[in-house]
Amino acid sequence: MFLKGRPTRSIFSFGKFSQLQIPEKKTIESSSTGLDTIASFDALRIFPTVRAAMVEEIKSVYNLKSTYIKDKQELDIKPSPVQVAAIRKINQPRLRKAKSASVEKEGGQAIVDELVKSNERNKLKVFTVAAETGSGKTWAYLASVLSKLKEDDLEHFTRSELHYEKAKEVPTVRSIILLPTHELVEQVYDTLNRANKIRYDVDELKVHSNYAQFLSLPDQKDSLNLRIMKWGSGDPHNRLFNAVNNKGRIDVLVTTPSKIAGLAKLTNFNRPFRFFNFTEYCVIDEADTLMDQSWMKDTMNIVRRLNKCKDLILCSATIPKEFKKTLSTIFPDHQSIISIATPSLHKIPKQIHVKIIDAQVSPYNGSKTRCLAQALYAIHNDGTEPGLVKRIIIFVNEKKDVDPLVESLVSKYGHRQEDVIGITGSDSALDRSDKLEPFLKPAALIEDDMDRSKIKILVTTDLMARGLNFVGIKNVILMDLPRNSVDLVHRIGRTGRMRQSGRVFVIVDKKTRKSWIKGLPNAIKRGVTLG
Ligand SMILES: Nc1ncnc2c1ncn2[C@@H]1O[C@H](COP(=O)(O)OP(=O)(O)OP(=O)(O)O)[C@@H](O)[C@H]1O
Numbered sequence: 001m002f003l004k005g006r007p008t009r010s011i012f013s014f015g016k017f018s019q020l021q022i023p024e025k026k027t028i029e030s031s032s033t034g035l036d037t038i039a040s041f042d043a044l045r046i047f048p049t050v051r052a053a054m055v056e057e058i059k060s061v062y063n064l065k066s067t068y069i070k071d072k073q074e075l076d077i078k079p080s081p082v083q084v085a086a087i088r089k090i091n092q093p094r095l096r097k098a099k100s101a102s103v104e105k106e107g108g109q110a111i112v113d114e115l116v117k118s119n120e121r122n123k124l125k126v127f128t129v130a131a132e133t134g135s136g137k138t139w140a141y142l143a144s145v146l147s148k149l150k151e152d153d154l155e156h157f158t159r160s161e162l163h164y165e166k167a168k169e170v171p172t173v174r175s176i177i178l179l180p181t182h183e184l185v186e187q188v189y190d191t192l193n194r195a196n197k198i199r200y201d202v203d204e205l206k207v208h209s210n211y212a213q214f215l216s217l218p219d220q221k222d223s224l225n226l227r228i229m230k231w232g233s234g235d236p237h238n239r240l241f242n243a244v245n246n247k248g249r250i251d252v253l254v255t256t257p258s259k260i261a262g263l264a265k266l267t268n269f270n271r272p273f274r275f276f277n278f279t280e281y282c283v284i285d286e287a288d289t290l291m292d293q294s295w296m297k298d299t300m301n302i303v304r305r306l307n308k309c310k311d312l313i314l315c316s317a318t319i320p321k322e323f324k325k326t327l328s329t330i331f332p333d334h335q336s337i338i339s340i341a342t343p344s345l346h347k348i349p350k351q352i353h354v355k356i357i358d359a360q361v362s363p364y365n366g367s368k369t370r371c372l373a374q375a376l377y378a379i380h381n382d383g384t385e386p387g388l389v390k391r392i393i394i395f396v397n398e399k400k401d402v403d404p405l406v407e408s409l410v411s412k413y414g415h416r417q418e419d420v421i422g423i424t425g426s427d428s429a430l431d432r433s434d435k436l437e438p439f440l441k442p443a444a445l446i447e448d449d450m451d452r453s454k455i456k457i458l459v460t461t462d463l464m465a466r467g468l469n470f471v472g473i474k475n476v477i478l479m480d481l482p483r484n485s486v487d488l489v490h491r492i493g494r495t496g497r498m499r500q501s502g503r504v505f506v507i508v509d510k511k512t513r514k515s516w517i518k519g520l521p522n523a524i525k526r527g528v529t530l531g
Pocket residue numbers: 058061062077078079080083131132133134135136137138139316317466467468469493497498
């Protein structure tokens with residue numbers, strides 16, 4: 001195993017495929033202050049109704065199968081480290097608009113003061129949020145964005161109720177969440193939708209008096225009542241235009257960069273980007289993907305158009321080496337970049353156990369498929385997850401290998417056709433969503449499974465490795481060594497999410513049986529940062 005870097009911080013280098021930026025010590029230290037003292041969302045600056053809806057949404061999808069808790073209402077939801085670190089830094093209040101120039105300062109000085117304040121109020125701030133997989137980054141940025149939308153509404157209301165009502169009719173998109181795939185658009189949209197529907201009793205929230213009048217409004221007192229829209233693959237462009245033109249502003253638009261970039265090709269709409277002229281908050285999730293060369297053009301075309309954007313939040317579980325350079329070319333003013341990184345960034349959660357299986361030895365004699373079949377048999381019969389459908393995710397590097405592997409597991413190794421599912425980018429969005437469904441919710445009881453499956457195997461590529469919130473998956477098998485350490489982190493991160501346990505089996509053969517990969521399990525156990 002390569003251990004390099006200063007003795008105090010050993011790095012596990014993923015061979016020549018090492019692509020992960022070593023997290024900066026000062027960033028981690030500045031993000032870590034107070035992590036151990038803040039054990040409740042109440043201690044964080046979150047708009048009260050957003051906090052209430054968030055906690056209830058997290059409870060609503062919590063996987064009780066990994067706990068001894070019977071009723072979700074008994075859950076005590078505490079903020080994860082990235083949520084503490086990100087919300088504290090992002091949700092800083094900006095200078096609010098002064099009612100009138102400060103009377104004691106006459107003439108020029110008052111104007112200068114107001115200009116300085118106006119710059120501060122409207123200056124673009126770029127936040128980078130980096131934390132390990134499954135650590136709750138989605139709510140780390142949603143809590144911040146939704147709080148700002150509510151604070152802005154409160155400010156409108158404070159000026160006058162008429163002003164507040166008029167603001168709702170302005171045809172604009174107030175905030176955008178950008179994600180790389182249709183599945184992630186669905187996932188974040190579903191999270192927002194659930195939170196938006198949560199009913200709360202404002203009286204029970206014990207809110208500060210300056211919220212009371214605002215929160216007694218009919219459209220505030222029972223639920224967040226935000227206008228949330230997903231604009232995914234297959235959704236026509238005029239669906240966005242009609243939504244904004246006919247019903248007024250959209251609070252949160254969840255979409256992909258290519259959807260918005262596609263507006264530029266429209267000839268039958270004048271000024272198709274006009275709805276983004278007043279967008280104030282933008283999140284780029286899986287930012288290292290959306291800012292790599294294949295996505296960069298679309299992503300940056302959008303960011304450049306958001307000339308009223310105040311907060312740009314770049315979020316990811318991995319910071320590749322070139323990411324820092326990319327950022328400094330786009331945002332030369334380093335002062336405007338506020339980096340947030342948790343101590344566990346680029347570390348595999350310790351509750352994930354990694355095992356290397358050598359397909360070169362007997363009885364596999366170099367056949368990785370035979371080795372895989374044996375691993376599946378062993379998992380199937382190891383007594384874990386009793387009574388539940390065991391779900392296993394297998395990652396291969398090449399899309400062309402998915403179907404042949406599915407076929408081989410069924411025809412050669414006796415698995416039932418309905419128990420082995422292959423997903424690639426060639427599948428339609430609808431097919432992918434149907435196939436993924438059993439893996440995106442807690443394990444079902446065998447007797448409740450429509451196919452009476454005892455095991456459900458998903459064979460897929462890195463397309464499904466990023467960001468997807470697989471629920472309660474206990475076994476991930478890497479049929480091929482990932483191309484680099486970024487992909488390794490995301491594949492492994494489909495299990496062991498939010499402090500749950502998980503196992504990862506890495507199958508190697510003479511081509512990939514590098515000496516260093518054998519050091520991976522021990523490096524993870526020792527909490528070594530991946531390079
Ligand atoms: N404070 C919390 N306490 C318990 N569970 C939480 C908390 N915050 C979020 N979760 C749950 O943790 C799971 C993972 O959250 P999320 O998908 O945001 O992780 P992530 O950091 O974005 O992962 P990835 O890097 O893989 O995208 C979700 O099911 C979410 O409901």
